[in-house]
Amino acid sequence: MADETQAPSAVPRGWSWTKIALAVLALLVALALVSELFLRGVELARGGAPGGDARRLEIQRLGQVAAEFEPRAPSAGAATNEPDRLLLHPYLGCETAGGVRQLEGELRLLREGAQAERFDLLILGGDGAEELGREALAGELDERLRDHPALAGRRPHFLAFGRAGSKQPAHANFLAYLLCLGFEPRVVILVDGPEELTGGCANAEQGADPCYPSLERWRLPASGWTTDRDALDALLRARERQRELQRLGDGALALGLQHSALLSAFTCGRMRGVRQRLEEGLRVYRAALDSSARTVRAGPGFSRRGEALEACVRNWAESSRSIASMCRARSIVFLHVLPPAPRSGAQDALARGYPRLRQQARAEGERFLDDARLFDADPGSGPDGERWGGEGRWSDEGRRAFASSVAGALLEALDSPGARR
Amino acid sequence: MTLPATAGARGGLRRKLLLTLASLAVALAAAELAMRALSGARGRPYSARAAREEIANLRDASRNFRPRVSQRVLHPYVGSELVENLELLRKEIARLDEPRPPGEYQILLVGSSVAGLFAQHGAGRLREVLEADPSFAGRRVRFLDFARGAFKQPQQLDFVLYLLSEGFHPDAIVDISGLNEVALASENASRGTHPIYPDTPQWGFLCVEGNIAPEALALLAEIRRSQRSIEAWSAAALDWRLCSSSVLGELCLGRLRRERTACANAAKSYAARLLTPIADPLVHGPMRARGPPGDGREDLELCVRIWSEAARSLDAVCRDRSIEFLEVLQPTLHDAGSKPLAKAEIPLTAPLPTLTAAIQQGYPLLRTAAANLAKEGVRVLDASLAFADVETELYYDFCHFNDTGNRILAERIAEALLRAVR
Numbered sequence: 001m002a003d004e005t006q007a008p009s010a011v012p013r014g015w016s017w018t019k020i021a022l023a024v025l026a027l028l029v030a031l032a033l034v035s036e037l038f039l040r041g042v043e044l045a046r047g048g049a050p051g052g053d054a055r056r057l058e059i060q061r062l063g064q065v066a067a068e069f070e071p072r073a074p075s076a077g078a079a080t081n082e083p084d085r086l087l088l089h090p091y092l093g094c095e096t097a098g099g100v101r102q103l104e105g106e107l108r109l110l111r112e113g114a115q116a117e118r119f120d121l122l123i124l125g126g127d128g129a130e131e132l133g134r135e136a137l138a139g140e141l142d143e144r145l146r147d148h149p150a151l152a153g154r155r156p157h158f159l160a161f162g163r164a165g166s167k168q169p170a171h172a173n174f175l176a177y178l179l180c181l182g183f184e185p186r187v188v189i190l191v192d193g194p195e196e197l198t199g200g201c202a203n204a205e206q207g208a209d210p211c212y213p214s215l216e217r218w219r220l221p222a223s224g225w226t227t228d229r230d231a232l233d234a235l236l237r238a239r240e241r242q243r244e245l246q247r248l249g250d251g252a253l254a255l256g257l258q259h260s261a262l263l264s265a266f267t268c269g270r271m272r273g274v275r276q277r278l279e280e281g282l283r284v285y286r287a288a289l290d291s292s293a294r295t296v297r298a299g300p301g302f303s304r305r306g307e308a309l310e311a312c313v314r315n316w317a318e319s320s321r322s323i324a325s326m327c328r329a330r331s332i333v334f335l336h337v338l339p340p341a342p343r344s345g346a347q348d349a350l351a352r353g354y355p356r357l358r359q360q361a362r363a364e365g366e367r368f369l370d371d372a373r374l375f376d377a378d379p380g381s382g383p384d385g386e387r388w389g390g391e392g393r394w395s396d397e398g399r400r401a402f403a404s405s406v407a408g409a410l411l412e413a414l415d416s417p418g419a420r421r
Numbered sequence: 422m423t424l425p426a427t428a429g430a431r432g433g434l435r436r437k438l439l440l441t442l443a444s445l446a447v448a449l450a451a452a453e454l455a456m457r458a459l460s461g462a463r464g465r466p467y468s469a470r471a472a473r474e475e476i477a478n479l480r481d482a483s484r485n486f487r488p489r490v491s492q493r494v495l496h497p498y499v500g501s502e503l504v505e506n507l508e509l510l511r512k513e514i515a516r517l518d519e520p521r522p523p524g525e526y527q528i529l530l531v532g533s534s535v536a537g538l539f540a541q542h543g544a545g546r547l548r549e550v551l552e553a554d555p556s557f558a559g560r561r562v563r564f565l566d567f568a569r570g571a572f573k574q575p576q577q578l579d580f581v582l583y584l585l586s587e588g589f590h591p592d593a594i595v596d597i598s599g600l601n602e603v604a605l606a607s608e609n610a611s612r613g614t615h616p617i618y619p620d621t622p623q624w625g626f627l628c629v630e631g632n633i634a635p636e637a638l639a640l641l642a643e644i645r646r647s648q649r650s651i652e653a654w655s656a657a658a659l660d661w662r663l664c665s666s667s668v669l670g671e672l673c674l675g676r677l678r679r680e681r682t683a684c685a686n687a688a689k690s691y692a693a694r695l696l697t698p699i700a701d702p703l704v705h706g707p708m709r710a711r712g713p714p715g716d717g718r719e720d721l722e723l724c725v726r727i728w729s730e731a732a733r734s735l736d737a738v739c740r741d742r743s744i745e746f747l748e749v750l751q752p753t754l755h756d757a758g759s760k761p762l763a764k765a766e767i768p769l770t771a772p773l774p775t776l777t778a779a780i781q782q783g784y785p786l787l788r789t790a791a792a793n794l795a796k797e798g799v800r801v802l803d804a805s806l807a808f809a810d811v812e813t814e815l816y817y818d819f820c821h822f823n824d825t826g827n828r829i830l831a832e833r834i835a836e837a838l839l840r841a842v843r
Contacts, residue, residue: 088628088703090619091579093497104707169586173498173579176734180575180617180727181707211586213497222495229484229648236642295504296494300511300587304518315586322582322738329737 032262039261055264059249059257062271086221091173092166093213094221099163106159110182118157119150120184121410124171124323125191128339128402129162131394132191137403144407150186150414159185165217167195168319175323179330187414188327189406190320191337193372197353198346200312208298210311215297222296231288238281245274309353317360324366333413336361337369337406340398343388369409374401449668456667467667472674473659479677480655483648483684495627498583499576500619502569513565517588526557528838529565529584529591531577535751535821536568536597543827543834550835556843565591571620573601574731581735585742593745593838596735597830599805600753600820602728603721603783604776610720611775615706617727626692628703640691647684651677721783729790736799745841748801749834750791752808752826754816755780759806763814773819802837804830 043054083098109115121141123133131137138158145156161174171192178185199214208215252258252267302308320336327334338357341350354372361368375387375398387398394402460467496502502510521527528547530540548562567580577596606616614621654676657663664670732748739746752759754769755777762770784805791801807829808815808822815826822830 088495090500090624090706091498091575100707107707169498169582172582172586173575176575176578176582176731177617179734180578180730182723182726209587211583218497222497229645232641232645236638236645239638239642295507296496299497300507300514311588314588318586318588319582321741322585325737325741326734328741329733 036260036262039265043261053258055261055268056253056258058268059252059264059271062245062249062268062275086217088221091177092163092170093218096163099161102160106183107181114157115184117154119145119152119154119186120157120159121145121187121189122159122175122178122183122185123162123189123191124174125162125189125337126166126171126195127162127164127342128191128194128337129189130160130164131162131399132189132403132406133158133160133162134399137399140400140403141407141410144411145414148411148414159183162191165195165199165214167199167214168192168315169211169322170213172319172322172326175326179326184330185332187333187335187410188323189335189337189410190323191339191406192320193316193338193354193357194342194345194350196316197309197312197349197357200315201308201346201349201353203298204302204308204311206298207301207303209300209302210308211315212297212299219297231285234281234285234288238278238285241274241278241281245271245278248274309349309356312349313353313356313360316357317364320361320366321364324364333367333410333416335367335369335406335410335413337409338372339402340375340387340394341372342393344393367409367413369406371402371405374405452668453666456671460667467670469664469667469670472664472667472670475674476655476658476664476677479674479681480651480659483651483655483681493623493627498579499569499572500624501627506569513589514587522561524560526551526560526562526593527565527591528562528593528595529581529589530568530595530597531572531580532568532595532597532749532751533572533601534568534570535600536595537566537570538821539597539827539830540564540566540568542824543831546828546831547835547838550832551838554835554839556839565589568597571601571605571623573605573620574598574728575617575734576619578731578735581738585738590742591744593747594735594739595747595749595834595838596732597749597751598728599750599784599787600780603724603779603787606724606727607717607720607779607783608775610724613705615708616720616724618704618706621704625704637691637694640687640694643687644684644691647680647687650680651684654680717778717782721779721786724779724783725786725790728787729794732794732799732801733797736794745838746800747834747837747841748791748794748799749830749837750787750801750803750805752805752822752830753780753784754819756784756805757781758809759784760808760815761810761812763812765814766816769816769819776819800837800841802833804833807833 083096083101085097086094087097087100089095123129123138132141138160141158142156145151159178161178163170171190175188195214199216200210203212203215204210206215212218248267248271252264257263257267302311304311324334324336326332338354338361341354358370358372361370375394387395387401389395389398457467493501494504494507528544530536530544532539544564544566548564551557551562552560567584569576569580572580577598581594601620605620609618609621610616612621614625618624654673658670658673658677663673735748736746738744754760754766755773760766788803788805791803795801795803808826811825811829813825815822815829817823
């Protein structure tokens with residue numbers, strides 16, 4: 001009776017659910033095999049190598065993103081061996097890794113008592129000072145100084161602490177720092193001006209303190225880390241994606257999925273999706289870092305945009321005055337040099353600022369070498385002048401001319417009464 | 422025939438369910454009453470309002486909590502600075518645009534926490550004495566407090582250099598220092614940090630915060646988990662008015678307190694991790710070629726040299742700007758013979774690792790350096806023995822003194838400044 005009252009089955013007579021399931025399964029397997037063969041064919045047609053190597057490499061490459069991700073700004077954290085890498089410094093804002101090693105070397109020599117037999121010339125400042133401190137240029141100075149009576153037979157030794165991109169008051173702090181460490185230079189050559197104008201005005205444009213290190217240099221070291229809740233969430237999400245990526249990659253390789261074009265394509269697709277989300281998370285994290293570290297980067301800030309140039313000039317003048325004072329108190333010969341203005345960067349700030357710097361320097365009455373127009377006197381025959389290299393930088397000829405000019409002014413300074421001790 | 426039986430069974434089931442629910446309600450009510458009675462018996466009667474407030478407080482504290490070691494941020498020229506002080510600096514810089522009130526005499530104070538406390542408790546007396554002097558007739562003294570806890574030279578010098586470059590031009594600069602220059606600098610040396618670098622606990626974590634190891638990240642994840650849990654539980658408790666019941670209110674509070682403890686513990690471990698000494702030149706500064714281990718004398722001589730050179734530089738930058746400068750060698754309790762001890766001060770002299778020896782050996786060197794600076798014409802006030810005749814209690818810890826101590830120091834500083842001004 002029960003069979004008679006049953007509704008007609010949806011399954012055709014002679015079929016059972018088991019048979020249907022098996023048929024679907026067989027279809028899927030066939031489909032997978034066809035897809036596998038098709039994908040391999042496409043791979044070969046595209047010039048790919050047969051076998052799973054390429055796919056394994058692809059999975060490894062995607063997994064590599066996980067290993068490379070470090071939740072920190074590139075310049076914060078442990079030091080590396082790259083000499084140009086910027087590291088945080090408590091009194092200079094930042095210092096290059098090479099600069100740290102250079103100071104350690106000089107401190108070793110100091111401890112060995114080398115200073116007594118030397119005539120130390122300290123070079124401070126920005127790009128121009130770094131150029132001047134280079135071996136070849138220091139050699140030029142060395143040659144002309146060696147027999148000068150002020151050296152009294154002592155060997156000239158250059159403490160080349162010029163740092164490209166750095167600006168006042170970091171140079172004043174550098175001198176204070178070195179004096180505290182026990183250095184006793186006989187001469188301080190300060191080459192600055194352009195960075196104070198261009199870096200300071202650029203800072204002010206972005207609402208940052210013109211006296212702070214130039215944002216270009218300070219931004220990364222100052223944005224090392226934040227513990228804002230939003231930033232932390234973004235960071236932790238990114239870390240979770242990183243783990244997921246690692247898991248997917250390791251799991252796929254452990255199961256040998258790279259041997260299947262279909263499964264590895266599926267795995268790679270998933271991994272690309274996760275990597276995209278990881279990159280998105282990192283963008284959010286970096287944006288949070290950027291916003292959180294604003295106070296650190298910009299300092300007390302700057303809102304009087306029209307007066308930015310005046311603030312830059314004042315920073316330059318006051319800091320060089322401080323250097324002059326520290327030198328005077330120790331009978332150190334001080335030479336302040338205004339280098340040729342670079343032809344790249346903020347030309348407006350340089351054009352308006354250089355006359356103001358000259359005016360200030362004259363008012364200070366310190367020994368001042370105005371080399372701003374050094375290259376104009378002999379422009380050379382090249383498209384940009386022989387003394388100018390590419391991209392508005394100095395050529396070798398320009399560097400030599402500058403070193404020679406500084407050497408001349410220095411000899412004059414050493415000839416002056418009170419320079420010998 | 423089966424129908425009545427089914428209806429009967431259904432009725433029984435309903436009765437049983439109702440009975441169970443009623444028993445549950447009675448049990449909950451009994452638990453509620455028992456809980457309230459227990460709270461009352463413990464002398465803290467349950468208050469739904471108080472519970473609500475506590476939940477809201479826990480939630481707000483969690484919302485505002487940031488897992489960092491302190492409110493310090495990096496500063497490019499003095500190592501670090503408190504966020505609130507950057508705001509004060511911003512205001513002071515804004516004042517530079519305004520004309521200075523006629524007759525205003527600005528004294529810029531630099532130094533460490535002792536100088537900072539002096540600005541709060543001794544500056545008033547200093548102002549009083551100065552303004553009463555005929556040479557200050559009609560002048561009003563204003564202090565610019567740039568003293569910072571745990572600062573030591575050359576931080577004060579660098580601060581002054583930075584402020585001058587910003588356009589500050591005070592009439593006088595007073596640096597109260599000496600203690601940190603030998604004590605904290607020696608402590609730095611004992612940790613493998615160069616004595617010239619800022620105090621390691623203050624500077625070190627700022628450098629390593631960007632260096633996130635997986636363990637530190639796990640701690641941060643735990644902190645955020647606790648924070649989110651606190652947020653969710655407090656929202657549930659407040660939105661559903663769970664605090665009206667002492668049982669549910671206490672359950673929520675218990676959970677929130679546990680989460681808060683978990684959060685605090687993870688934050689503590691995170692901070693401890695950041696403060697753990699690490700071999701990183703960012704933290705420790707330049708490596709030093711040193712004498713044999715245990716040669717504390719060499720470290721101390723370096724510390725004193727740093728203090729002395731920084732004072733010389735400060736004097737020089739002030740002299741050329743016609744700013745009066747005064748270097749004050751501060752008194753400190755561990756400096757033997759610097760003060761007859763009051764009864765309450767005796768426990769404060771208990772030896773402190775590294776610090777006591779550094780102070781006892783370093784202060785005589787500082788006094789000699791101060792005398793040498795004075796011979797060169799640097800204005801130095803050796804106030805290290807300013808309390809040598811004071812038997813009453815002045816210190817409330819090993820280095821900070823009370824109002825009376827600050828007044829004594831203020832009078833000594835006023836005397837020295839007046840000598841310079843007259």
